[in-house]
Amino acid sequence: MAYLPLLFRIQELLNQRKLLLKSIADAEKNSDLTELKSRKTEYEGKLASFNRKLASIQKSQQQLNLELKACDAKILREETKLYDGSVINARELTQIQMKLAEYANHKRQIEEQILKLMEDEEKLSDLKAKIAKSERICRHKLTSLTEEVKGKILEYQFELNGCEAELNELTAKVPEEWFEKLEKIARSHQGIGIARIKAGCCGACHVSLSESLLQKAKRGEDILLTCENCGRLIFY
Numbered sequence: 001m002a003y004l005p006l007l008f009r010i011q012e013l014l015n016q017r018k019l020l021l022k023s024i025a026d027a028e029k030n031s032d033l034t035e036l037k038s039r040k041t042e043y044e045g046k047l048a049s050f051n052r053k054l055a056s057i058q059k060s061q062q063q064l065n066l067e068l069k070a071c072d073a074k075i076l077r078e079e080t081k082l083y084d085g086s087v088i089n090a091r092e093l094t095q096i097q098m099k100l101a102e103y104a105n106h107k108r109q110i111e112e113q114i115l116k117l118m119e120d121e122e123k124l125s126d127l128k129a130k131i132a133k134s135e136r137i138c139r140h141k142l143t144s145l146t147e148e149v150k151g152k153i154l155e156y157q158f159e160l161n162g163c164e165a166e167l168n169e170l171t172a173k174v175p176e177e178w179f180e181k182l183e184k185i186a187r188s189h190q191g192i193g194i195a196r197i198k199a200g201c202c203g204a205c206h207v208s209l210s211e212s213l214l215q216k217a218k219r220g221e222d223i224l225l226t227c228e229n230c231g232r233l234i235f236y
Contacts, residue, residue: 003222004235007182008194013167015191020160027152036142043135047110050128056133064114071107075100181224184230193232206231 078100087093120183186193195203197217202209207229209217217225217236227234 002220003174003178004194004233007169007178007233008196008235010167010170010174010179011186011192011194013163013170014186017160017163017167018191020156020163021067024153024156024160026194027156029147030145030149033142033149035146036138036145040135040138040142043131043138047128047135050124050131054121054124054128057117057124060120061114061117064110064117068107068110068114071103075103075107078103088218178224182233185226189230189232192232194235195227197234197236202227202230202232202234204232209234 078096079231081087082093082096082100089097182193184193189204192204195205197209197214198201200208205227207227210228213225213228213234216223217234220236225234226232
């Protein structure tokens, strides 16, 4: 069996596997995907903050509405005293008028606070709506890109599975020491441990080979021949 062409194909598969693994890793670390995830998290944080603030405003409004009702009840009670004929002297009348003025002032303050809270609620609701729209757009983009990246990874993985299957099949046919020799040379030559001879030159370093070496390679025998210049395995 001609082992050298098998070694050359094994080398191609090893380098293809390396590229596929890198492609999968790069796809998983997609910078656009990372940015969209970060933006989505940021939007979700802002929306949660708006929800807390709006809930706080609504709670304050409920409390102020209760105070307003209590104030109205006090005013009604004092006005009832004022007009039911139960007031018998000027001092009582003055006290009731003072309480009514105090309650009216307090009511006005409560109403101003409620109005301010309503304005704050409207502003926050508008801001929340804008952020919610941005979050929806971001989420849509993230979903689309995630599916696209998953599709690419599946394609790479499919290629990788085929590559691994062929690699396992071929390495089983080559003597272990030959495979180890290829790996050793490839490690010190950027993954290229074997090259075809082209026009009398090493296909890797492109330096002319001696005539005696070319004659040996032409015989097509399964012997390990190395380039006199770069030390890589060579064959026709």
